[in-house]
Amino acid sequence: MTLNQLTYFCMLAKTQSYTQAAQALFIAQPSLSYAISTLEKELGCLLVAREGRRISLTPAGETFYRYAKAALEAIAQGVQAVQCGGVIRLGAIATAMAERIPKLVVDFRAEHPQTTINVSVAASKDILSQIESGQLDAGLCSFMPGFDTLHFEPVYTESWVLVTPPDHPLAQLRRPVALDEIARYPLLTYKSISPVHHLLMEVFAAAGLAPVIAYELDDETAIGGMVASGAGISLCLDVSLLTPFALSRVPIADSLPKRVVYFVLRENTPKNAAVMGLLEKMPK
Secondary structure, three states: HHHHHHHHHHHHHOOOOOHHHHHHOOHHHHHHHHHHHHHHHHHHHOEEEOOOOEEOHHHHHHHHOOOOOOOOOOHHHHHHHHHHOOOEEEEEEEHHHOOOOHHHHHHHHHOOOOOEEEEOOOOOOHHHHHHOOOOOOEEOOOOOOOOOOOOEEEEEEEOOOEEEEOOOHHOOOOOOOHHHOOOOOOOOEEEOHHHHHHHHHHHHHHOOOOOEEEEEEHHHHHHHHHHHOOOOOEEEEEOOHHHHOOEEEEEOOOOOOOEEEEEEEEEEOOOOOOHHHHHOOOOO
């Protein structure tokens, strides 16, 4: 039994016509007929019943079609898994896109120029949902509960910093500031759907503090712009997205848990060799 025989049989089962199947396969009809009859002899049963110009599958043919189709799909997945080529669909949070993704993909494509990398910037929840549904192959984002079909591989961490307008009283202290000092002022923070928002609120709650939230924003670019305009202060991730803005970066006296960024894949599915190669390139 050959791969061609399985391919020919599945096309015949799909089209229900020797003529259409032969045309779709770009082979002569006698070659198709010979391949099917040889397959039937090997299996010891009839797979196809002729009905004039059309054909139908016998009960044995229906059963064999299910397995043959699954086998061809599995082979196609296996080929994809071992080839470093094609397209990698990668999701990334904004900080990863600003700091990690550019060098990562440039270095990877220098070794695998035949691979196209399609990068989408989104929030962690959206990235995880799209990996789960198969719209993305992998992503760089935060962990979130409820995505049990995904594998989370920790790759790097991000620290916290207090950002204020340059003339803010906390910036004038010229020393690390404590959480209770920060909580005296209205805060700009991340949107409540963000894992980072929940992490930050847990930090304040553990310290017995309940800061007033003035604004909830998408990312550090929005936070930096608002703080620079005098809208308030923010305890946020210390990343390069803040660099363009006229801000004071004030160190934190308290020890805060770092934000962990994960490389995320679907669990228990064939791993694309190109995607795994990208993970290996990821700087820790």
